[in-house]
Amino acid sequence: MRYLYSISQTVGRSPRETTVPKLLSDAQIRAYRRDGYLCPIDVLSPAEAAHYRAKLEAAEAAAGGSLPGPYRHKPHLVYTWAQELIRRPKVLDAVEDVIGPDILAWESVFFTKEPHTEDYISWHQDITYWGLEAEGDVVTAWVALSPSTVQSGCMRVVPGTHLREVVPHADTFSARNMLSRGQEIAVEVDEAHAVDLVLRPGQMSLHHVKIFHGSHQNRADDRRIGFAIRYLPPHIHQEVGADAATLVRGEDRFGHFELEPAPAYDLAPDAVAYHQRVRDRRLAILMRDAAQGSQAPHAARAM
Numbered sequence: 001m002r003y004l005y006s007i008s009q010t011v012g013r014s015p016r017e018t019t020v021p022k023l024l025s026d027a028q029i030r031a032y033r034r035d036g037y038l039c040p041i042d043v044l045s046p047a048e049a050a051h052y053r054a055k056l057e058a059a060e061a062a063a064g065g066s067l068p069g070p071y072r073h074k075p076h077l078v079y080t081w082a083q084e085l086i087r088r089p090k091v092l093d094a095v096e097d098v099i100g101p102d103i104l105a106w107e108s109v110f111f112t113k114e115p116h117t118e119d120y121i122s123w124h125q126d127i128t129y130w131g132l133e134a135e136g137d138v139v140t141a142w143v144a145l146s147p148s149t150v151q152s153g154c155m156r157v158v159p160g161t162h163l164r165e166v167v168p169h170a171d172t173f174s175a176r177n178m179l180s181r182g183q184e185i186a187v188e189v190d191e192a193h194a195v196d197l198v199l200r201p202g203q204m205s206l207h208h209v210k211i212f213h214g215s216h217q218n219r220a221d222d223r224r225i226g227f228a229i230r231y232l233p234p235h236i237h238q239e240v241g242a243d244a245a246t247l248v249r250g251e252d253r254f255g256h257f258e259l260e261p262a263p264a265y266d267l268a269p270d271a272v273a274y275h276q277r278v279r280d281r282r283l284a285i286l287m288r289d290a291a292q293g294s295q296a297p298h299a300a301r302a303m
């Protein structure tokens with residue numbers, strides 16, 4: 001018998017124990033705890049990854065070339081295939097091995113970099129503006145739907161930095177920065193120790209909500225498409241305002257988040273209206289304290 005889940009999750013509650021991890025080995029779970037990331041993990045076959053990429057690209061084509069900005073966030077609330085993607089068994093098995101059996105999907109977002117473009121992601125810690133309690137066990141599953149390589153601008157992390165406090169960030173609102181505020185870490189980042197998270201389509205990485213991470217421009221001929229799904233255990237609090245999440249496994253015994261419905265079909269009107277409400281509230285949380293007038297060009301970008 002051994003504990004799989006972190007202290008923060010078990011304090012004040014009955015400790016959860018298990019003998020058998022669902023997908024990861026003991027060594028992988030230890031590595032995640034130590035380094036703040038794990039990569040690569042096989043979660044989809046190449047054919048399944050191609051299937052989801054085709055679904056995304058059909059949605060983009062139907063919308064005139066690119067996914068409308070708002071639907072890049074929480075597309076699982078409006079597209080049935082994205083709802084399916086946040087519930088893929090192997091993704092959830094790996095997530096369960098690091099955060100426990102009760103799992104909420106708090107956010108999903110496409111990070112798509114077109115070939116030979118200047119978009120990049122500055123060094124940041126995810127937790128900075130999310131309003132979630134800082135010590136929480138929040139993990140991102142970043143699923144590659146196209147090759148994510150050094151050349152295409154794969155994600156980079158600095159191992160071990162998830163153990164640091166949340167460091168100061170500066171909002172740059174830089175036009176080619178894919179983050180909502182162009183936020184970047186305002187202390188020195190030890191880039192010499194950064195690790196490239198290279199993934200084939202159908203593989204994913206896991207990263208902790210406090211790890212230093214970012215990525216360079218896409219210098220390859222193909223698009224770099226990553227679907228980032230943010231998962232948390234239901235005991236985590238949103239500290240800023242009313243918020244919503246989708247229960248994807250287990251149960252929610254806490255009720256801190258409004259539980260989101262799945263869309264009946266793609267772009268069902270009630271789902272579109274619900275998505276808008278949830279997104280407006282989320283934007284108010286994420287953009288609180290942002291400089292006046294600075295939100296417009298970035299609100300459609302990554303949160």
Ligand SMILES: O=C(O)CCC(=O)C(=O)O
Nearest residue numbers: 111121155214215226228
């Ligand atoms: O897609 C990337 O390169 C970075 C993604 C990211 O910042 C995130 O998932 O938190």
